[in-house]
Amino acid sequence: MKIAQYQASQAETVIELFANVFSDSEGADEGQVIARLVDDLITTTDSKDLIGFVATENEFVIGCIFFSRLVTANNANAFILSPVAINTENQGQGIGQKLILEGLSYLKATGVERVFSYGDPNYYNKVGFKQINDSIITAPFTLTYPEGWIAQTLNELEISKQDSVISCVDALNKQKYW
Structure with a gap:
C-alpha cells in the first residue's frame, strides 16, 4: 500500500470511493450526499484550504481523507478532518489510521x-484526537452527535476558549453535515 497526497486527476x-463506502454502510441516499460533499470540496475549495x-x-x-481549513477567533492555523473513506473490503486493516497519521x-x-x-471518538482517540466541549x-453548526466533536493540537499549546471556531469552508458550511 502507498500513501500520497491527493491529486486532481483522482477526483472521479x-x-x-466515497459514494460506494457510504452507500455500503449508511445506504444509497447517504452515499450520494457524501459524494456530493466530496465533489463540492474538490471543486469549490481553494487549494490552499x-x-x-x-x-x-x-x-x-x-x-x-480530506482536511479543510477552519477559521478560528484567534486565527489559529486550523483544519478539520472530514470526510474519511476506506474501501469496504479494506476496512479494519489500519489504512484509515495510517492515512490520518500521514x-x-x-x-x-x-x-x-x-x-x-466530527466522528466516533473511540476510533479517533487511536490517532490522538480527544473529545472537546462545545x-x-x-462547532460551526449545532451538533447532532455532540460526543463526536473532537480535536488535537499539533504544537505544545492547549486548545482554549480563544480557539472558538467561527467558520469552515463553503462545502462543509451546511447544517446537514453536522
Missing part, C-alpha cells in the same frame, strides 16, 4: 496548530 475515482491523502494498492484507490504529520510540518473532526470550542 475518489468521489466514487484543502489537503487530501489517498491510499492506493496496485494502482487502485482504496482510501481517502495527514497529521504533513499538517504539523506545514505549521498547522489545531485539527478538529462550550469551549463552538
Whole structure:
C-alpha cells in the first residue's frame, strides 16, 4: 500500500470511493450526499484550504481523507478532518489510521496548530484526537452527535476558549453535515 497526497486527476475515482463506502454502510441516499460533499470540496475549495491523502494498492484507490481549513477567533492555523473513506473490503486493516497519521504529520510540518473532526471518538482517540466541549470550542453548526466533536493540537499549546471556531469552508458550511 502507498500513501500520497491527493491529486486532481483522482477526483472521479475518489468521489466514487466515497459514494460506494457510504452507500455500503449508511445506504444509497447517504452515499450520494457524501459524494456530493466530496465533489463540492474538490471543486469549490481553494487549494490552499484543502489537503487530501489517498491510499492506493496496485494502482487502485482504496482510501481517502480530506482536511479543510477552519477559521478560528484567534486565527489559529486550523483544519478539520472530514470526510474519511476506506474501501469496504479494506476496512479494519489500519489504512484509515495510517492515512490520518500521514495527514497529521504533513499538517504539523506545514505549521498547522489545531485539527478538529466530527466522528466516533473511540476510533479517533487511536490517532490522538480527544473529545472537546462545545462550550469551549463552538462547532460551526449545532451538533447532532455532540460526543463526536473532537480535536488535537499539533504544537505544545492547549486548545482554549480563544480557539472558538467561527467558520469552515463553503462545502462543509451546511447544517446537514453536522
